[in-house]
Structures are given as structure tokens and as C-alpha cells.
Amino acid sequence: MKKRIAILTGAGVSAESGIGTFRDNGGLWDRYDPMTVASDEGWRRNPSLVLEFYNKRRLELKGAKPNKAHLLIASLEKEYNVDVITQNVDNLHERAGSTHVIHLHGELTKIRPENCCNERDNYSERSVIDIGYDEVRLGDKAPNGAQYRPHIVFFGEAVPKLERAIELVSRADIVLIVGTSLQVYPAAGLYRYAPDGSPIYIIDPSDVKVPDPRLHHIREVATVGMEKFIELL
Numbered sequence: 001m002k003k004r005i006a007i008l009t010g011a012g013v014s015a016e017s018g019i020g021t022f023r024d025n026g027g028l029w030d031r032y033d034p035m036t037v038a039s040d041e042g043w044r045r046n047p048s049l050v051l052e053f054y055n056k057r058r059l060e061l062k063g064a065k066p067n068k069a070h071l072l073i074a075s076l077e078k079e080y081n082v083d084v085i086t087q088n089v090d091n092l093h094e095r096a097g098s099t100h101v102i103h104l105h106g107e108l109t110k111i112r113p114e115n116c117c118n119e120r121d122n123y124s125e126r127s128v129i130d131i132g133y134d135e136v137r138l139g140d141k142a143p144n145g146a147q148y149r150p151h152i153v154f155f156g157e158a159v160p161k162l163e164r165a166i167e168l169v170s171r172a173d174i175v176l177i178v179g180t181s182l183q184v185y186p187a188a189g190l191y192r193y194a195p196d197g198s199p200i201y202i203i204d205p206s207d208v209k210v211p212d213p214r215l216h217h218i219r220e221v222a223t224v225g226m227e228k229f230i231e232l233l
């Protein structure tokens with residue numbers, strides 16, 4: 001039986017691919033107000049601004065490539081059962097070859113009608129469409145007449161994949177956290193579902209903002225930290 005590794009990733013894993021993080025100096029939330037561009041209220045108030053923000057993010061992603069950290073995470077599948085649970089809306093884990101990826105906060109390359117669905121039917125995946133790196137504008141409407149919106153979990157909205165993520169973490173033999181400030185709940189609390197006795201590693205070049213004796217800190221950027229983590233295994 002292969003051991004199970006649950007890997008919780010955040011913006012830091014994609015930083016070396018040139019995609020900026022949110023809360024580091026000069027990060028996205030220094031330049032944009034999250035409540036304007038990434039909240040349910042912001043969407044209701046000014047959907048054009050929100051669409052423009054995510055159009056830019058999509059374009060940025062088009063020019064980015066998976067880095068060595070994404071590739072090393074994907075390579076772990078040879079010897080382990082790996083579940084990647086990411087807060088990132090980019091597709092760099094998939095492009096690196098990871099085959100079990102859960103996006104807690106949605107996906108940049110997808111959109112859905114704004115009146116579509118609810119948590120219970122998991123946004124009924126059939127209403128979600130893949131647009132790759134294209135732009136979305138106000139007036140782009142679904143066949144049912146509703147405006148398309150980013151398939152992103154805005155601040156103020158529920159995280160539909162949470163239960164599945166909890167289940168995966170709670171049966172992991174090893175938990176690895178890479179590049180997240182652990183500031184945004186419920187994602188930040190997921191590692192606490194690790195079974196007693198399962199080691200929990202965190203790769204981050206900065207101080208861990210949530211001091212917790214269960215966390216073994218590998219103080220490196222993601223590419224170097226992943227090499228060290230694999231040596232430790």
C-alpha cells in the first residue's frame with residue numbers, strides 16, 4: 001500500500017513561476033483592494049472591475065510555466081498516493097502533471113453563469129465552462145441569459161470543496177504545506193485535521209505566521225524546500 005501525502009499549497013508555490021503572492025510586500029493585495037475585486041459584494045457593485053482583474057490574472061497565467069516545486073510535487077505520485085489541495089486558482093499543478101488536484105478557491109480558466117448553482121450541487125459542474133486564457137466582458141452571457149462570472153470563490157462565499165479536503169487530510173500519513181501564509185480560513189485550518197502521529201511539514205522562506213509545535217518548518221523557497229522534503233522522505 002502506498003502512503004498517502006496530502007499537500008496543501010498556496011501562492012508561494014507559484015511565486016517562482018512569476019506569479020506574485022497576495023500578502024508579501026508588493027503583493028497583489030498591496031495593489032488591489034480584495035473587497036473590490038474578489039468579493040461577492042464587489043461583484044454586485046462593479047462586475048466590470050472584477051472581470052478585468054481576473055482577465056489580467058488569466059493573461060499572466062498564460063505566460064507562466066510550472067516551476068521545479070510543481071514538478072517535484074507531481075513526481076511524488078510515482079511512490080505515494082498524492083492529493084494536492086490548493087488555494088491557488090492557477091493550473092500549474094495540473095500542467096506539471098499532478099493528477100489529483102482540488103481547487104479550494106476555484107479556477108482561473110473557468111467561468112459559470114452568475115445565477116448558477118449552489119454549494120450543494122457543487123456548482124453543478126456542467127454549467128462551468130473552460131475558457132482557457134480568454135477574456136470575459138460584461139455582456140458575455142450564458143444560454144440562460146445570465147452574465148458569466150469567474151469560477152472563483154469570492155470572499156464572502158462558501159468553499160464548496162472543503163468537506164472533501166477535510167476527508168483527504170484526515171487520512172493522510174504525511175501532510176505537507178507549501179507557500180501559504182495560513183491567513184485565510186477555512187483553508188488555513190485544514191492541516192489541523194491531520195491524524196495524530198502524521199508529520200506536518202511547512203515549506204516557506206518566511207516566519208510561519210501561525211506558530212504551532214506540530215509544524216516542522218523547512219525555511220526555504222518552494223523549489224529548494226521540495227528537494228529537502230524529498231530527501232527527508
Ligand code: OAD
Nearest residue numbers: 010011012015021022023087179180181184204206221222
Ligand atoms: P499569501 O500571499 O497570503 O501567502 C504566501 C506565502 O508564501 C507567504 O507565507 C510567503 O512567505 C510564502 N512565499 C513567498 N515566496 C515563496 C516561495 N518562493 N516559496 C515558498 N513560499 C513562498 O498567499 P496564500 O496563503 O495562498 O484567496 O493566500 C490565501 C488566499 O488569500 C488566496 O487563495 C487568495 C487570497 O486572498 C482568494 O482570492 C479567495
